[in-house]
Every structure is written in C-alpha cells, then in structure tokens.
Amino acid sequence: MSAIRCRQLCKTFKQGDEIITGLDHIDLDIETGEFVCLSGPSGSGKTTLLNAIGGLDTPDSGEIHMGDIRVDKLERGPLADMRLHHIGFVFQAYNLIPVLSAQENVEFVMEVQGVPVAERARKALDILKEVGLEGMEDRRPAQLSGGQQQRVAVARAIVSHPDLVLADEPTANLDSVSAAHLMGLFQELNENHRITFIISTHDKRVMSYAKRLIKMRDGKIIGDEAQ
Amino acid sequence: MTGLGSHFKIILTLSWRNLWRNHRRTAIMLGAISVGVWAMIFMTSLMRGMVDDMLNQGIRNLPGHIQIQHPDFLDDPSVVNSIGEPGGELLTALTQNGTRSWANRIRVPAVIASERESRGINLIGIEPAAEADITGLPAQISAGRFLESNQDKGVIIGAKLAERLETRLGKRVVIMSQDPDNNIAERGFRIVGIYQAELAAQEEFNVFAARATLQKLLKIEGLVSQIVLVDHDYRDVESLYRRVEAATPDGLEVKPWYEIDTYLAAMFNLMDGFVLVWVIIIFLALSFGLVNTLVMAIFERVREIGLIQALGMRPGLILYQILLESLLLLLIGLALGNLLALVTIKPLESGLDLSAVAEGMAMMGVGSVIYPSLTLYDVLLANVVVVLLGILTSILPAWRASQLDPVRALNTH
Incomplete structure (x- = not known):
C-alpha cells in the first residue's frame, strides 16, 4: 500500500504580499518498507512535503499516489479515513490530546478505527511498555515530561501498525538518549513490520538511521541517496 | 467507515472532559442556563396562575x-x-x-x-x-x-x-x-x-x-x-x-x-403564545452566552482539533463531538434549572400574596393571591426549546471547527 509516488508536486504560500514556494515540481518515489529521512534547512519544504503526502495539505498542482489511492484528489472525509487506517503521524510538539490519559491517547486511533475494547487495551499497554512508559498509562499529558509525551505520540502512531509513519522532527524535543531509543524503535518497526517511515529532521544522528536520505532546499529535492 | 454509534464512547469522553477543562467558565454558563430555565418555568407558572385565576374567577362569577x-x-x-x-x-x-x-x-x-x-x-x-x-x-x-x-x-x-x-x-x-x-x-x-x-x-x-x-x-x-x-x-x-x-x-x-366570554377565551388562547414568546426571549439572552462559551472553547483548542483531524477523525465526528459538548452543557443546565424551578414553585403552591398591588390585579380580573400553575406542557416546552434552539445555535461554531484546515490548526499558537 505505502508505495508513494509524487509527480510535479507544487505548493506555494502567501505571506503578506510575498509568495513563498513550499514545493517546487517535486518528483519522488518511495517504496514500501523504506526508511527515508528528509533533511534540509528550515523552509526547505520538508514539512510541506510530509503534510502533502499525509493528506493534511493539498498541493496546488501535481499528483500524489499512495498505492492505488490518488491522495490529492480525495475529499476531506476519505482523506481522514486514509490517515486513520494507513498513516501514523508524529509531530514535533503538541502531539497529545490533553483530556485523555497516556493509554487513552494511544487507544484513540484504534477506538476511532473501531478496534474492540479488549484488543485495543492490550495493544496500548504492550506498546506503552515497549516505549518505556509502563506504569504511566493513567497519566495525563500534563503529568508527563516532553520526552514521555513524545513516546506516547510515537506509541499512538505505530500501535495499529500503519503502512506509513510520517514523523516531523520527532526528536526535536528529546534528549540524546531518548532520541536514540526512539530511532531504535522506528528502525525495529521498519525492519520487523515493513512499516514505511518518512522522517523530516535537522538532526545528523537521526539521519544516520536512514536507509535513504533526501535533501531539500527551497522546495526542491537537491539530493537523494541510499545509505 | 463505522457509524456514529461505534464512536459514541470516545466522542462522549472527549465532550465530557472538555466540558470541565475550564471549570469556571462552565460553571458560569451552567448558572446562566439554570437561571434562564428557572425564569422560563417560574414566570410561566405565575402567568399561568394569573390567567387560571382570571378565567376561574370570570367563569365562576356567573357564566x-x-x-x-x-x-x-x-x-x-x-x-x-x-x-x-x-x-x-x-x-x-x-x-x-x-x-x-x-x-x-x-x-x-x-x-x-x-x-x-x-x-x-x-x-x-x-x-x-x-x-x-x-x-x-x-x-x-x-x-x-x-x-x-x-x-x-x-x-x-x-x-x-x-x-x-x-x-x-x-x-x-x-x-x-x-x-x-x-x-x-x-x-x-x-x-x-x-x-x-x-x-x-x-x-x-x-x-x-x-x-x-x-x-x-x-x-x-x-x-x-x-x-x-x-x-x-x-x-x-x-x-x-x-x-x-x-x-x-x-x-x-x-x-x-x-x-x-370571548375576552376570557382570547386570554386563554393567547396564553400559549405568550409562553412561547417568553421562553424564546429568555433563550435568546442565553444563546449569546452559549455561543460565546462554545466559540471560546473551540478557539482554545484549535491545535487539538487539528491533531484529531490529522489522526483521522472525520469532520462529521468533530461536529458531533462539539454538538454533544453543547448538549451536555444544556442538559446539565436544564436539570439544575428544572430543579430550581420545582424548589421555588412548590413552597408557593399555597399562594403568592400580592396584596400590595391588589388594585391593579383586580383591574385585570385577577385576585390578589396568585397560585403558580406548573403544567407539564410548559416544563416540556421550556426544555424542548432550550435543547432544540441550543443545538441549532451551536451548529455554526461546531461546523466551523469541523472545517478547520488541519495544517493551519496544528500551527496555531
């Protein structure tokens, strides 16, 4: 499912009177099970590309295919369904729903998917244990540190084994130990479950985990190499 | 896609907990709804009591x-x-x-x-x-x-x-x-x-x-x-x-x-209209507070709405979630308002003495003691109007929240 194909993807933003190029005729193919890092300076288009692939943002022109799905043509409802069933998101910050506990946050996606109560509780507890948050299931986000919150977000993104995980600067707010642990977890999921990862990052240590590194600048891909 | 029924628990959980995120605001709004509902029912029971008295006196006094x-x-x-x-x-x-x-x-x-x-x-x-x-x-x-x-x-x-x-x-x-x-x-x-x-x-x-x-x-x-x-x-x-x-x-x-006595008959027929107008006037005053509360509640969690959109919650479910939040607020307010009305009307069943304005009352053909008349119809009317109009009033802010652009919402500070 997760083979991604982008063709001539363009996106511009208006900031005051200025037109900013977010994506400039991007052509990109990502195969199922790849572990890809998008790197580049701020404003290079990494997040815009992630958002477009994840169906959060609509390109001005071009095509995005995810398997058989033409993502850029989907309406809001089907787009939401696609994200729900096929994509796990990890954002840089503000990842969790404040009124839900850690376990409930992890269960959230499964609950919307309609996974039975017992199954989703078991999966949530297992994954929280795996990300090192055993015993913190009932804590609300405000009672967790930034690193712990990010691990809950990661647990939520991967718990239902999506085809694709899109992570936008996932280690930006983590210390080096937590970051390494998180990347190790991503790597394991990628290798054992063939989940495709696309991670945007500035962090060289994160890039070192990637099997493919795509460099961006000014909305263009300026480098694409296997590692 | 599964239906609303299968998502009801998560929607209810989010609605209930979001309702109590800002205790003070919720308490103020509940107070306003309760007092509004109380005013609807209490004043209606007094008006009914007056008209009942006017009719009973008029009818008893000869016809x-x-x-x-x-x-x-x-x-x-x-x-x-x-x-x-x-x-x-x-x-x-x-x-x-x-x-x-x-x-x-x-x-x-x-x-x-x-x-x-x-x-x-x-x-x-x-x-x-x-x-x-x-x-x-x-x-x-x-x-x-x-x-x-x-x-x-x-x-x-x-x-x-x-x-x-x-x-x-x-x-x-x-x-x-x-x-x-x-x-x-x-x-x-x-x-x-x-x-x-x-x-x-x-x-x-x-x-x-x-x-x-x-x-x-x-x-x-x-x-x-x-x-x-x-x-x-x-x-x-x-x-x-x-x-x-x-x-x-x-x-x-x-x-x-x-x-x-066509005058008495006209009074009787007009009463239902009076009650409806009164209930709607009170609701209109309430609706400003209700909309403001909802708009503020949505404004405060735009990023969160963007997040649940990104995670795959359909816009329709977000709409239902916010409407359910509004409904819960209305239902709690209604329960308190009904209770308050009952508690204040019951002790007045033996009559509210308005001797001080007896002359004016007599001019309207009403005795100086009013016996509040609490009817199921009036209580239901107040409750149904508040729920129906409350939900109608909430639809616009809820719909706007459901239509937020996820990327913009996630980047809102």
Missing part, C-alpha cells in the same frame, strides 16, 4: 362552563326569553356522572332602591345549595348570611352596592322588574347578606335572591333564564358540552364558556 338558554337571551336577557326548568332527557344528562354541578338561574335586569338611592342591577335568582358549588358565593359573604333555600325571602347585595345605596345589612330595599306581560313586578326584600367580590363591578351590579321567590315575583313559575353547568376543568369541557347539547331540546341554545 359557568356551559350555559343552556333561550337563543335570544344573550342579546336580550329579559324575562320573555325564559326557558322551562330541565326535564326528561336533559335532566338525565345533567344528573349523570361526570357533571360536577349544575343549577337553574333567573337573570333579569331590575332596579333596586333604598330609602336614599336607586340603581340598575342584574337580579339573579339562584338555587342556594347548587349555586354554592358553582360561584363560591357563600365564601364571599362578608356580613350576614347566604340564602338558605329556594324560597328564602332575603337578598344578598354587594358591599359596593350597599355603599352606593347608603344602606346596610338588615335594611329593606325594593326591587322592581317586569313580568312577561310587561307589568311592573316589585316587592320589598330584606338584605340578609353582603358579599365582597374580587371585582368591584360585580359587587355593584349583581344582586342575588332565591329562585322560587323571584319566579313568584316575576310570574314565571316553572321557568328559568338559564341552566348553568360546571365541569371539573375549564380547559376540558368538550365532552360535557357534546353530551348536554345532544340531550338539549330543540329551540334551546347550548354555549360553552369560551363562546360566552
């Missing part, structure tokens, strides 16, 4: 719930438009179970004179035992006694009329009217009772004597002016009306109270 009379009697209430005392099928219908009480009456225009003054009056011949249950006249006697039998030789006049005639209890007055042959019929009566009515006009014009005594005076033995019936509730006289009308001989007219 009754149903009248049987000569077709020309209402236009020309003279002795020539008399009817026979009920008998046969009509008498059976009147005495059947279901008719609370009925009485024959004689009503003719007359002149009353004391040794000092004279006045035009309505001379009413009543059957004391039956009339007591219809008009409540015995309870209005402030001096002397009520009539004791159909042959009683005394009269009862109002306190206001006694004042006008410069007469008093125990004195004699002369009452003069016409018999069917247009001859003057007059005789002296001793004032055996003075009554005080809620309305001064009644005290001044209605004079009561015994039915048989007046029949003899007017030379109409076996005839009466009208037959008056009273049922259990003025709101529901239709079945009695139909039964009596079917049993009434041709040539007589049967009229329910709302055809006899």
Whole structure:
C-alpha cells in the first residue's frame, strides 16, 4: 500500500504580499518498507512535503499516489479515513490530546478505527511498555515530561501498525538518549513490520538511521541517496 | 467507515472532559442556563396562575362552563326569553356522572332602591345549595348570611352596592322588574347578606335572591333564564358540552364558556403564545452566552482539533463531538434549572400574596393571591426549546471547527 509516488508536486504560500514556494515540481518515489529521512534547512519544504503526502495539505498542482489511492484528489472525509487506517503521524510538539490519559491517547486511533475494547487495551499497554512508559498509562499529558509525551505520540502512531509513519522532527524535543531509543524503535518497526517511515529532521544522528536520505532546499529535492 | 454509534464512547469522553477543562467558565454558563430555565418555568407558572385565576374567577362569577338558554337571551336577557326548568332527557344528562354541578338561574335586569338611592342591577335568582358549588358565593359573604333555600325571602347585595345605596345589612330595599306581560313586578326584600367580590363591578351590579321567590315575583313559575353547568376543568369541557347539547331540546341554545366570554377565551388562547414568546426571549439572552462559551472553547483548542483531524477523525465526528459538548452543557443546565424551578414553585403552591398591588390585579380580573400553575406542557416546552434552539445555535461554531484546515490548526499558537 505505502508505495508513494509524487509527480510535479507544487505548493506555494502567501505571506503578506510575498509568495513563498513550499514545493517546487517535486518528483519522488518511495517504496514500501523504506526508511527515508528528509533533511534540509528550515523552509526547505520538508514539512510541506510530509503534510502533502499525509493528506493534511493539498498541493496546488501535481499528483500524489499512495498505492492505488490518488491522495490529492480525495475529499476531506476519505482523506481522514486514509490517515486513520494507513498513516501514523508524529509531530514535533503538541502531539497529545490533553483530556485523555497516556493509554487513552494511544487507544484513540484504534477506538476511532473501531478496534474492540479488549484488543485495543492490550495493544496500548504492550506498546506503552515497549516505549518505556509502563506504569504511566493513567497519566495525563500534563503529568508527563516532553520526552514521555513524545513516546506516547510515537506509541499512538505505530500501535495499529500503519503502512506509513510520517514523523516531523520527532526528536526535536528529546534528549540524546531518548532520541536514540526512539530511532531504535522506528528502525525495529521498519525492519520487523515493513512499516514505511518518512522522517523530516535537522538532526545528523537521526539521519544516520536512514536507509535513504533526501535533501531539500527551497522546495526542491537537491539530493537523494541510499545509505 | 463505522457509524456514529461505534464512536459514541470516545466522542462522549472527549465532550465530557472538555466540558470541565475550564471549570469556571462552565460553571458560569451552567448558572446562566439554570437561571434562564428557572425564569422560563417560574414566570410561566405565575402567568399561568394569573390567567387560571382570571378565567376561574370570570367563569365562576356567573357564566359557568356551559350555559343552556333561550337563543335570544344573550342579546336580550329579559324575562320573555325564559326557558322551562330541565326535564326528561336533559335532566338525565345533567344528573349523570361526570357533571360536577349544575343549577337553574333567573337573570333579569331590575332596579333596586333604598330609602336614599336607586340603581340598575342584574337580579339573579339562584338555587342556594347548587349555586354554592358553582360561584363560591357563600365564601364571599362578608356580613350576614347566604340564602338558605329556594324560597328564602332575603337578598344578598354587594358591599359596593350597599355603599352606593347608603344602606346596610338588615335594611329593606325594593326591587322592581317586569313580568312577561310587561307589568311592573316589585316587592320589598330584606338584605340578609353582603358579599365582597374580587371585582368591584360585580359587587355593584349583581344582586342575588332565591329562585322560587323571584319566579313568584316575576310570574314565571316553572321557568328559568338559564341552566348553568360546571365541569371539573375549564380547559376540558368538550365532552360535557357534546353530551348536554345532544340531550338539549330543540329551540334551546347550548354555549360553552369560551363562546360566552370571548375576552376570557382570547386570554386563554393567547396564553400559549405568550409562553412561547417568553421562553424564546429568555433563550435568546442565553444563546449569546452559549455561543460565546462554545466559540471560546473551540478557539482554545484549535491545535487539538487539528491533531484529531490529522489522526483521522472525520469532520462529521468533530461536529458531533462539539454538538454533544453543547448538549451536555444544556442538559446539565436544564436539570439544575428544572430543579430550581420545582424548589421555588412548590413552597408557593399555597399562594403568592400580592396584596400590595391588589388594585391593579383586580383591574385585570385577577385576585390578589396568585397560585403558580406548573403544567407539564410548559416544563416540556421550556426544555424542548432550550435543547432544540441550543443545538441549532451551536451548529455554526461546531461546523466551523469541523472545517478547520488541519495544517493551519496544528500551527496555531
């Protein structure tokens, strides 16, 4: 499912009177099970590309295919369904729903998917244990540190084994130990479950985990190499 | 996609917890809804009580719930438009179970004179035992006694009329009217009772004597002016009306109270409209607070809405979630408001004394004590209006939240 194909993807933003190029005729193919890092300076288009692939943002022109799905043509409802069933998101910050506990946050996606109560509780507890948050299931986000919150977000993104995980600067707010642990977890999921990862990052240590590194600048891909 | 039912638990959880994120704001809004609902129900019960009192007084003070009379009697209430005392099928219908009480009456225009003054009056011949249950006249006697039998030789006049005639209890007055042959019929009566009515006009014009005594005076033995019936509730006289009308001989007219006193009928019919307008006015005041609360609640969690959109919650579910949040707020407010109304109305069931404004109340035909009337219809109306309009008012902010652009929402600070 997760083979991604982008063709001539363009996106511009208006900031005051200025037109900013977010994506400039991007052509990109990502195969199922790849572990890809998008790197580049701020404003290079990494997040815009992630958002477009994840169906959060609509390109001005071009095509995005995810398997058989033409993502850029989907309406809001089907787009939401696609994200729900096929994509796990990890954002840089503000990842969790404040009124839900850690376990409930992890269960959230499964609950919307309609996974039975017992199954989703078991999966949530297992994954929280795996990300090192055993015993913190009932804590609300405000009672967790930034690193712990990010691990809950990661647990939520991967718990239902999506085809694709899109992570936008996932280690930006983590210390080096937590970051390494998180990347190790991503790597394991990628290798054992063939989940495709696309991670945007500035962090060289994160890039070192990637099997493919795509460099961006000014909305263009300026480098694409296997590692 | 699975339906709303399968997502209800998560939507309910989010709605309930979001509701209590800002305790103070929720408490203020609940207070406003509760007081609004209380005002709707409490004021409506007072208005209903006033109108009930006005109608009961108006109906009790002569018309009754149903009248049987000569077709020309209402236009020309003279002795020539008399009817026979009920008998046969009509008498059976009147005495059947279901008719609370009925009485024959004689009503003719007359002149009353004391040794000092004279006045035009309505001379009413009543059957004391039956009339007591219809008009409540015995309870209005402030001096002397009520009539004791159909042959009683005394009269009862109002306190206001006694004042006008410069007469008093125990004195004699002369009452003069016409018999069917247009001859003057007059005789002296001793004032055996003075009554005080809620309305001064009644005290001044209605004079009561015994039915048989007046029949003899007017030379109409076996005839009466009208037959008056009273049922259990003025709101529901239709079945009695139909039964009596079917049993009434041709040539007589049967009229329910709302055809006899169109002013009272108009008041009765307008009341539902008043209540609806009142409830909507209060709701409009409430709706500003409700919309403001929702808009603020949404504004504070735009990023969160963007997050749940990104995670795959459909816009429709976000709409339902925010509407459910609004519904929960409304339902809690309604429960508190209903409770508050019940707690404040119950102690007033024995009457709210408004003697301080008795004159004004009397001008409206209402007594100085109001008995709040709490009806299921009014309570349901207030609750249904608040829920329906509340949800309608919430739809726009909820819809706007569901249509947020996820990327913009996630980047909102």
